[in-house]
């Protein structure tokens with residue numbers, strides 16, 4: 001097994017390129033034959049003529065060069081043969097075993113259906129091939145198998161009994177290859193593109209899931225229209241297929257013309273899916289569809305450039321969701337996710353640049369930093385150049401690089417050529433890891449208000465020193481009476497320290513800094529709770545209005561944890577005012593009411609030089625919720641009733657917003673009424689949002705035993721709903737019972753180690769139950785380690801991903817640290833540990 005580090009600086013172009021490839025699959029669960037015919041020619045751009053094909057876990061049956069049998073040298077990771085310094089045809093036949101492939105990478109089986117996952121380096125488990133994204137070609141694929149549906153990329157070419165041929169006219173790298181075969185049913189539709197071409201659309205599912213396709217199909221059509229209208233991008237094949245697969249490591253995959261989805265990321269119905277599920281499904285469908293241009297037509301030269309397609313495509317799907325729903329609410333949710341996952345990563349041992357410069361296993365770099373911070377970097381670029389130049393730059397990007405395997409340098413050059421700006425310093429956002437701290441002080445003198453900004457980024461692994469970055473700081477100023485005196489302006493910070501002046505002001509203003517969260521930084525400013533409450537009441541920027549309430553919440557909770565100070569009435573009153581203000585969007589009010597998470601408080605305390613105690617944080621948030629419930633006592637039943645949405649369920653943003661606020665009210669109310677309102681809601685609910693919402697409220701107050709049993713009886717046959725049943729119990733378990741609950745669930749007959757959704761439902765939830773995971777006895781640490789060791793032998797990718805549960809370990813006290821170290825070392829010393837997990841655990845320990 002390869003275990004060495006690969007560096008960006010070592011990139012060399014491929015020695016041979018491909019004119020076209022023909023593949024034939026003779027499907028069989030344990031003995032699938034893959035025949036390949038690949039037309040190679042020497043790459044004129046290089047004199048390197050070393051011929052190497054990647055290949056792993058393949059049995060080579062035969063190989064020929066220009067029709068002559070050859071005996072290749074089989075290495076651990078591929079195959080070497082002598083080939084001419086001229087065009088030639090390579091043919092091979094290999095045998096693979098999809099049914100025993102539990103890693104879910106390459107060709108594998110899920111519930112009797114064949115499917116593939118090739119990104120990043122899975123194609124080499126299908127056949128011998130230059131499995132790197134800068135080798136692009138057209139694919140013709142023949143699939144033979146006794147199954148009703150046989151699919152691959154591109155357009156259907158021909159078919160007969162037990163076989164089908166597909167041809168993809170667009171050159172693509174191997175990671176975008178896909179094949180699906182099984183007993184599937186289609187939910188069909190069609191779409192007329194802006195130039196009048198008709199595209200056939202299908203969502204393929206297992207029989208029985210047909211009723212869960214309609215929402216995904218509508219979301220797909222909305223995405224297709226949006227990409228035409230906003231980016232001028234039209235779809236480019238006769239057919240677009242989506243397939244739902246139960247066993248899948250990630251959310252979904254943008255294979256050309258044949259997107260493969262984790263069934264949790266596409267299947268939806270009112271009875272089985274929550275509002276949050278619907279919104280996520282819409283976003284993932286859009287994301288994968290948008291990859292057709294940002295990812296497929298323009299792909300990445302190498303895997304270090306992953307953010308080129310992922311950061312941009314996340315940015316595009318965020319814009320889309322904002323346009324479909326609410327920009328303010330979407331921005332708040334995105335920042336919550338960014339802080340919860342990316343800041344956590346950026347402030348720990350796994351910190352890495354948006355464009356990493358080295359890796360051992362690329363699958364370990366499908367991270368919040370590459371995806372979410374990658375999207376933030378694009379948002380900053382757009383803020384700096386303005387909307388019009390952003391649009392021009394994107395047009396140039398598509399025009400100049402269509403058909404290319406491109407780099408971040410190519411991307412930035414397009415912006416430089418469009419705007420005349422020098423983006424050398426901006427590029428540091430791609431190269432330097434770590435979250436900048438932006439410290440702000442101010443003074444007012446004689447009508448002039450000065451903001452003094454200072455930036456500093458703490459050291460991260462391999463990067464002790466950081467250079468100042470370009471930071472777009474969006475600022476507005478408010479008068480003491482609440483009026484806005486200076487509208488949002490972008491301060492372009494480029495120095496380590498810099499001052500900005502606002503002249504001609506009648507009175508000292510209240511600043512609203514980093515509006516819309518204009519840069520992914522941690523803002524540090526000594527301010528008063530009175531000022532925060534003022535901004536919560538008056539800020540015209542919805543993000544900063546919410547942020548002010550959040551800051552109040554953080555300050556309140558931090559003081560409760562560190563000095564036992566009771567919650568400040570000013571904070572409670574401010575929340576009451578927001579809750580009462582019916583000019584505010586209910587979804588926004590629900591977000592304002594949600595308290596900072598326990599992991600967030602732990603990081604805040606750690607940043608302040610303290611050692612967070614997860615138990616104390618847990619107890620303080622319980623106390624705060626109880627106090628808040630009492631404070632809002634009179635208002636809660638009223639809000640709960642007002643937010644009732646009449647009529648049949650609809651997942652639209654407005655109805656979902658009402659239900660979100662209703663749910664927030666119910667959760668506080670349950671702390672006062674012993675759960676009677678929640679029990680009633682559980683009984684009468686006709687949709688999963690309210691059914692699950694009610695059950696969560698009951699579990700939080702340690703009730704709901706009967707409902708939990710009824711839920712299981714009702715939903716025992718639905719895998720996706722059963723994932724919720726598993727997850728819920730761990731999520732809402734009291735800290736001292738979290739590990740035991742997870743342990744009990746692993747003994748349930750429905751627990752399934754092979755299915756990543758089920759495994760994550762239990763262990764992802766345990767990792768997120770902060771006080772439960774950090775139980776001082778170390779039971780959770782040990783349980784998670786035991787199960788990661790077991791899973792690693794079957795599915796390295798999902799194991800490695802879940803090992804991030806331990807990434808925050810250095811925040812905690814010595815006892816916890818040594819328990820975690822033991823658990824990590826135990827994982828690390830497991831014989832045969834995968835490259836994926838060993839890289840992750842190694843980085844976490846260092």
Ligand code: ZN
Nearest residue numbers: 287291310313
């Ligand atoms: Zn993506």
